[in-house]
Amino acid sequence: MRFNIIKYPIILLALILLQKSFISVIALSKLNITPDIVLIAVIYIGIKEGKIGGSVYGFFAGLLLDILSGSFVGLLALAYTVSGFVAGFFKTEGDRFLSKYNFLLVTFICSLISCFLYYGLYSQGTSTGFADVMLLYVFTSATYTTLISMVILVIPKRKTLERGFTD
Template identity: 30%
Template sequence: MKTSYIFSILLLIPVLIIQTTVVPLISIGQVIPDLILILLIYYSITEGQIYGTVLGFFYGLIFDLVTGSLLGSAMISKTVAGFVAGYFSSENKIEIYLMFFNFGMIVFLSALVDQIIYAFFSAFDISSNILMIFFQNAFLPAFYTALLSIIIIIFAPKKRIL
């Protein structure tokens, strides 16, 4: 078993603690970035689509169990997001996809898919406007997550430590 598999699972613990305790403090309104998704997308790009899909399933399951949200909502959304981000996995283009603008766009696309699916299961309200639900629960969190991922990838060391 590769050490990156074990390390990716062990790295979830501190990221999950930061996601549930510190990240709500930097929220803008009710828009919260998703650090777990940034980590998932990084591993989906570097390790491959199947690995990203399985890791997304595991990350979503653990997130659902820890936060007490509807069981399966984060699990299915993170699985699909890992699958989408895995499309950008190529041995020859990993360095190109990990450049800050490209990585930010991949994070935005995957986070948009993740948040749309998650909002469908957890924040769906019949009396609200569907465009307002999309904007508040999908577009804004995806945009905030992408901005945060660009900042993280700029300050991350160029040597792959994750």
């Protein structure tokens, strides 16, 4: 656990830098839809550490991203806090939701919530309608983030590696 307190912030910081620096390279369409790799990490932490861990790390990661982006401070903090908290509901013995396609499902649900909160509030007072926001931004971003989260599935787990060495 102590190791995690150091590990998670470092991973989050690294992902935040990556998100702010290079992620625009893989942006989709002229709407500039990008995957949210920081959110994937927050969801992972939520599943791993529970509701408190997910919401606290989500809050600080979101706030840092808000500060770095310089506009609408607090919006990503709110979205990540709620997403991390919801991810915490999927914490189980044996990390069942971190395995295989369960993680993709949780990521999609939490991304939908996060994107809904973010774009829902961001589009207030603009001429973009609710259906457009949902279709063009919320579903697209959530789907893209879920697809990118598949990377986690190909990262070999410690247990698998240990099993491999003993075999």
